[in-house]
Amino acid sequence: MAMASRRIAVSEVAGQEIIQEIEEFEGKAISSEQIGFNPTEPKLPDLTGLATVKYPPPEPLSPSIHHQLSVGSINLHSPTSGTGTKSTENKRNNLKKKKKEQKKQKSQNLSMTIDKDVNALEQLKYGFDHFKKEIYEKDVERFEELALEQKPKFMVIACADSRVCPSTVFSFQPGEAFTFRNIASLVPPYCEKKRNSGVGAALEYAVKIIKVENIVVVGHSRCGGIRGLMSIPEDSHNCDDFIEDWVKIGWSAREVVKKEHGTLPIPDQCSYCEKAAVNLSLDNLMTYPFVKEALETNSIKLIGGHYDFVNCDITVWEI
Numbered sequence: 211m212a213m214a215s216r217r218i219a220v221s222e223v224a225g226q227e228i229i230q231e232i233e234e235f236e237g238k239a240i241s242s243e244q245i246g247f248n249p250t251e252p253k254l255p256d257l258t259g260l261a262t263v264k265y266p267p268p269e270p271l272s273p274s275i276h277h278q279l280s281v282g283s284i285n286l287h288s289p290t291s292g293t294g295t296k297s298t299e300n301k302r303n304n305l306k307k308k309k310k311e312q313k314k315q316k317s318q319n320l321s322m323t324i325d326k327d328v329n330a331l332e333q334l335k336y337g338f339d340h341f342k343k344e345i346y347e348k349d350v351e352r353f354e355e356l357a358l359e360q361k362p363k364f365m366v367i368a369c370a371d372s373r374v375c376p377s378t379v380f381s382f383q384p385g386e387a388f389t390f391r392n393i394a395s396l397v398p399p400y401c402e403k404k405r406n407s408g409v410g411a412a413l414e415y416a417v418k419i420i421k422v423e424n425i426v427v428v429g430h431s432r433c434g435g436i437r438g439l440m441s442i443p444e445d446s447h448n449c450d451d452f453i454e455d456w457v458k459i460g461w462s463a464r465e466v467v468k469k470e471h472g473t474l475p476i477p478d479q480c481s482y483c484e485k486a487a488v489n490l491s492l493d494n495l496m497t498y499p500f501v502k503e504a505l506e507t508n509s510i511k512l513i514g515g516h517y518d519f520v521n522c523d524i525t526v527w528e529i
């Protein structure tokens with residue numbers, strides 16, 4: 211006698227439990243109804259309260275994020291069904307299992323991408339909102355003046371390391387420091403060819419256009435760029451590596467440290483080199499004609515600095 215029955219099946223798709231009630235006739239599914247699931251669908255960021263942000267105007271989510279969200283939704287609601295003989299059914303089940311695993315993996319990857327992107331946007335928007343409320347709106351007059359021109363007293367050349375933001379370390383307010391950051395806060399010597407010299411362009415702008423009164427080069431503790439410089443093999447002459455090619459600007463500082471402190475452990479050699487590289491960059495600054503000219507007319511000062519974030523200490527010196 212043919213038997214009809216109902217059973218509850220729990221499956222996992224895209225990391226979510228989906229509960230289905232399946233009606234079967236002679237062991238074959240004839241209908242299924244999704245009766246529940248663990249709702250953790252990807253969500254767009256909650257931008258409530260950010261509608262008043264005007265600087266810059268809020269941008270819509272990028273097409274790529276919409277695409278990712280759309281793809282994610284499709285995966286979350288993929289239909290699951292199948293009929294046939296037992297052997298065919300087994301094959302189908304195996305295939306479905308394999309596809310499910312692949313989809314699960316893909317969905318997990320997409321989810322990570324979505325979360326990462328959405329959180330980054332949220333962080334930026336909320337960060338700006340905080341800045342606007344706590345800094346901009348409390349000193350609008352100052353920002354209106356800055357909208358007309360900038361007259362910073364300092365140009366600061368610092369490392370790109372996320373732990374050594376000069377505005378944080380020196381408590382600079384907007385408009386107080388014209389800042390240029392790169393790996394290991396290095397300044398290459400002046401080059402007449404002027405090719406791809408971001409440092410040269412920034413220096414020229416700071417000295418000739420803005421007319422800063424001080425150029426500060428700041429090194430720091432545990433600098434990855436300096437460690438890279440100190441770790442280059444002696445016989446390394448040709449390299450295709452951007453970092454190695456860049457940090458070699460500090461080669462002569464490394465040579466001095468190797469000669470005078472070469473017996474010390476590498477971390478100690480790096481500490482010496484962090485300061486020696488700053489002095490080398492200060493020397494290199496003087497090879498730029500407009501810096502040299504400004505020094506000769508006493509309209510600019512060159513200052514070296516070393517920020518030790520391990521002990522929260524700063525050393526500054528003038529040359």
Ligand SMILES: [Zn+2]
Nearest residue numbers: 369371433434
């Ligand atoms: Zn660094």
